[in-house]
Amino acid sequence: MADDILKKIIAHSKEYGFIFQSSELYDGLSAVYDYGQYGTELKNNIKAYWWNAMVRLHENIVGIDSAIFMHPTIWKASGHVDAFNDPLIDNKDSKKRYRADVLIEEYREKLNQKIEKELSKARRKFGESFDEEQFRTTNPNVLRNQTKIDELNVRFVKALEDNNLSELKQIIIDSKIVCPISGTSNWSEVRQFNLMFETKLGATAEGASSIFLRPETAQGIFVNYLNVQKSGRMKIPFGIAQIGKAFRNEIVARQFVFRMREFEQMEMQFFVRPGTEMEWFEKWKANRETWHKALGLGDDAYRFHDHDKLAHYANAACDIEFNFPMGFKELEGIHSRTDFDLSQHQEFSGRKIQYFDPEINKSYVPYVVETSVGLDRTFLAILSKSYEEEQLEKETRIVLRIPPALAPIKVAVMPLVKKDGLPEIARNILKKLTLHHNCQFDEKDSIGKRYRRQDAIGTPFCITVDHQTKEDNMVTIRDRDSMKQERVSIDSLFSIVDEKVSMNTLLSKLM
Ligand code: ATP
Secondary structure (H helix, E strand, C coil): CHHHHHHHHHHHHHHCCCEEECCHHHCCCCCCEEECHHHHHHHHHHHHHHHHHHHHCCCCEEEECCCCECCHHHHHHCCHHHHCEEEEEEECCCCCEEEHHHHHHHHHHHHHHHHHHHHHHHHHHHHHHCCHHHHHHHCHHHHHHHHHHHHHHHHHHHHHHCCCHHHHHHHHHHCCCCCCCCCCCCECCCEEEECCCEEEECCCCCCCEEEEECCCCHHHHHCCHHHHHHHCCCCCCEEEEEEEEEECCCCCCCCHHHCCCEEEEEEEEEEECCCCHHHHHHHHHHHHHHHHHCCCCCHHHEEEEECCCCCCCCCEEEEEEEEECCEEEEEEEEEEEECHHHHHHHHHHCCCCCEEECCCCEEECCEEEEEEEEHHHHHHHHHHHHEEEEECCCCEEEEECCCHHHCCCCEEEEECCCCCCHHHHHHHHHHHHHCCCCEEECCCCCHHHHHHHHHHHCCCEEEEECHHHHHHCEEEEEECCCCCEEEEEHHHHHHHHHHHHCHHHHHHHHC
């Protein structure tokens, strides 16, 4: 079922120019994707929503665009050379490779789903009088699965913290986790695998030095902290935002744009006075939750998940998870990174990275709270919740209910027929609208077919010019979601459209 939905979204993305497999002509490159004409528009709109929410709406956040190539010592200092590893495991029968931690997490999620199933069954049965707390503490099935989860968690977290790879394997064996392809538990040992891509900088083999493609954009912010703070005369607390590509040689790269080897991140590092980081951590959690929910994809599609094991740099961390077609998975990470990164760069570069805080008359290495969201995962979240096969009286229509401010095309302007001066009137309307919004002119096929085409790419409005328009200066405006058609004057069009599709309408929900 979940697989079906994902398959449909992949097929729809290809058919309508949202996402193509990279190098498809040459049979494709695994876990690398190209964004097509509508996908690029949607992606740009997501970026604009994030950028404006961060940089425009916050006086104390500025944005930068740092290079993908960086000095190799940066990745030594950040810990990526030594510790940016994933534990991999192979199934000897299917020859498929998995991430050991992900296999365990998925098993745990299955147990969770069993509990949820019992709960919703009981909720239906008992109705109003249902007492969830009592049910959780007395129902034998729920209790059995909860005990399994709790015991698993204790072992799992300890194994991760101790970096105990054989224990990770033992958990997989003891939990009877089998390979979904072969159905067997004929597992290899668990090994660590570094995710960074390495390449050469320089023309000759002898003179070339090894560098990495950045696995995250954050380090580009850290190494520019002093530049930005000084040149912008920034006062703590302040943030630096960045959108850019990151590269990871992912072990298992399936599930479409959820896990890619080349992807984009939208990251913001917020520099604060030591001791205030927990307060900011909570503030940023709330802020990011609001940003996501303002999209209107449904509040229950999100949940917070505290990390099982804190990364080497963090003193608090949580994920915002989204209910993707494959279940709840990480969409964004919010981390309190202490002064780890700046201190490391201070040590490795030999340059002082400190802030003099006039309010307390003291110098210190700032602490950092980071928000890091995947652009492609946000794209998939929006696409998967927007996609609907709607049953109408005589047919079904595929409609993408993309949040209007993010829709690739905001308005399609259509003359009813290709003659009698209607195209000219339509083009005049188009000319005015395109100054403000991305619009399309569509005069081919019947109006019904044109509506369906626009529904399939998520266009919020269609405007039709007909013969009557020549007499009364009125047009028909059709709403994507309700399919309601209304006759309005050409003059009023602009405010109707603007009200619904402008980025500012969306941004105002955050204020
Ligand atoms: P995961 O546990 O799923 O591998 P992560 O915890 O390693 O993710 P972070 O390092 O916190 O991810 O990166 C921040 C964000 O970047 C993630 O929340 C996710 O949205 C995005 N991201 C990370 N890896 C990928 C990838 N391979 N493809 C697409 N997006 C990614």
